[in-house]
Amino acid sequence: MAKVLVLGGGTAGLVAARYLKAEADRLKLDVDVTMVTASERHYMPPLFMEVALGSAEAHETWAPIKNAEKVYGFKVNIDKVTEIDLDNRQVKTEGGKVYDYDYLVLGLGVKYVWDKYKGLAEYGYHNYTLEGALELRKALYEFKGKRIVIYTPEAPHRCGIYPYEMGLNLRMYFEHRGIDDVEITVVHPDKEPAIGLGPDLVRFFKREMEKARVNFIRNEGHVEITPNKVITKNAEVEYDLLIKVPPIAIPDVMAFMADEKDPRWAKVKGPDFRYPGYDEVYVVSEASMPPLGLLTAGVPLHNASIVSATSILHQIHGGFPVAEYAPTMCVGHGYNTGFIGNCEYEWTGSKYRRECYLLFKSPLVRMMKDSFYRGWLDSLRL
Numbered sequence: 313m314a315k316v317l318v319l320g321g322g323t324a325g326l327v328a329a330r331y332l333k334a335e336a337d338r339l340k341l342d343v344d345v346t347m348v349t350a351s352e353r354h355y356m357p358p359l360f361m362e363v364a365l366g367s368a369e370a371h372e373t374w375a376p377i378k379n380a381e382k383v384y385g386f387k388v389n390i391d392k393v394t395e396i397d398l399d400n401r402q403v404k405t406e407g408g409k410v411y412d413y414d415y416l417v418l419g420l421g422v423k424y425v426w427d428k429y430k431g432l433a434e435y436g437y438h439n440y441t442l443e444g445a446l447e448l449r450k451a452l453y454e455f456k457g458k459r460i461v462i463y464t465p466e467a468p469h470r471c472g473i474y475p476y477e478m479g480l481n482l483r484m485y486f487e488h489r490g491i492d493d494v495e496i497t498v499v500h501p502d503k504e505p506a507i508g509l510g511p512d513l514v515r516f517f518k519r520e521m522e523k524a525r526v527n528f529i530r531n532e533g534h535v536e537i538t539p540n541k542v543i544t545k546n547a548e549v550e551y552d553l554l555i556k557v558p559p560i561a562i563p564d565v566m567a568f569m570a571d572e573k574d575p576r577w578a579k580v581k582g583p584d585f586r587y588p589g590y591d592e593v594y595v596v597s598e599a600s601m602p603p604l605g606l607l608t609a610g611v612p613l614h615n616a617s618i619v620s621a622t623s624i625l626h627q628i629h630g631g632f633p634v635a636e637y638a639p640t641m642c643v644g645h646g647y648n649t650g651f652i653g654n655c656e657y658e659w660t661g662s663k664y665r666r667e668c669y670l671l672f673k674s675p676l677v678r679m680m681k682d683s684f685y686r687g688w689l690d691s692l693r694l
């Protein structure tokens with residue numbers, strides 16, 4: 313029997329584990345798939361923005377990951393991983409368990425490094441956790457000021473379109489409340505809004521931001537955040553309410569796997585997300601995407617999990633084809649409309665090269681995106 317251990321019960325861990333289990337059963341392979349994850353909750357983080365804006369409730373953003381045992385058939389153990397020993401193929405947990413494995417999938421997400429930039433931890437609100445989203449929701453509801461700044465100190469961060477999507481959604485939020493005089497400004501390291509998604513999406517965001525009166529200022533380097541100002545090397549932007557985006561990095565328990573060139577990220581080998589020197593270890597996290605030229609969001613991670621899962625099945629079965637990294641859709645909504653973008657990828661030998669374009673623009677996208685998230689979570693509700 314081959315033992316596959318999947319660490320983390322977020323998007324990456326869930327997609328890898330359910331794919332591995334389903335395909336192993338179909339092929340009648342003797343494979344044990346076990347997930348170890350710290351939280352009882354499988355979150356859908358994009359819904360945190362909806363919580364902040366009052367269009368989703370806290371309980372709608374998650375489902376119990378333990379239910380994956382009944383729904384998908386792999387084992388789920390709720391426990392926190394405290395040590396990963398690659399040489400001995402062992403994982404230790406806070407609960408005192410020691411797991412061994414033949415294949416390991418690391419889907420432990422990223423840590424938010426709020427104290428990396430002066431003033432970032434002290435000031436402002438965010439919706440990068442459910443607790444943060446609930447605080448931001450209250451702050452927005454009680455907001456009596458004029459200036460809102462959505463500030464990103466560094467990129468890549470979790471979900472490249474978030475600051476722009478939030479800016480556009482905020483305009484709608486205030487319009488629905490009959491408030492017309494709020495100034496909304498996105499301060500971001502991108503040269504142009506969402507530049508990583510190519511010229512079509514840049515055009516889309518520029519046009520929508522202009523319509524929604526969302527200003528854009530490029531952040532050419534963080535200096536400081538004070539109680540009422542964001543100061544960058546090129547601008548001083550006053551705010552009455554600050555919404556901030558966290559810098560990300562490899563989780564502490566995986567710190568020994570960091571890339572020397574940029575210790576935010578994991579060392580990783582393409583095209584199938586293996587950890588160098590350990591062909592049985594796969595790193596499927598936003599911390600392993602930038603070194604391979606990939607985007608840091610849930611949809612790209614979904615693909616990375618499928619590629620990793622098929623690579624493991626290939627090693628067990630021999631003939632099973634390793635999936636190519638499929639095109640990823642980027643789906644967003646904002647001021648009275650939404651978009652679906654598509655990115656196609658080509659493996660160049662060291663990185664993925666991508667080409668992104670706009671597929672579709674329609675107000676229906678809001679409903680599609682919302683239904684997708686809610687349906688995803690409903691599949692884990694018994």
Ligand SMILES: Cc1cc2nc3c(=O)[nH]c(=O)nc-3n(C[C@H](O)[C@H](O)[C@H](O)COP(=O)(O)OP(=O)(O)OC[C@H]3O[C@@H](n4cnc5c(N)ncnc54)[C@H](O)[C@@H]3O)c2cc1C
Nearest residue numbers: 320321322323324349350351357358393421471609610611
């Ligand atoms: C506001 C917001 C909007 C977003 N919008 C979009 C969007 O529109 N489109 C999109 O594609 N993506 C979007 N994303 C990004 C997307 O949500 C993430 O890319 C995705 O959820 C990451 O999944 P993950 O499994 O890597 O990490 P996570 O969801 O963080 O999961 C990590 C898992 O590991 C577990 N874990 C962590 N440490 C340990 C440990 N020591 N031991 C055991 N378990 C541990 C956690 O409990 C968790 O289950 C958005 C994110 C946010 C915050």
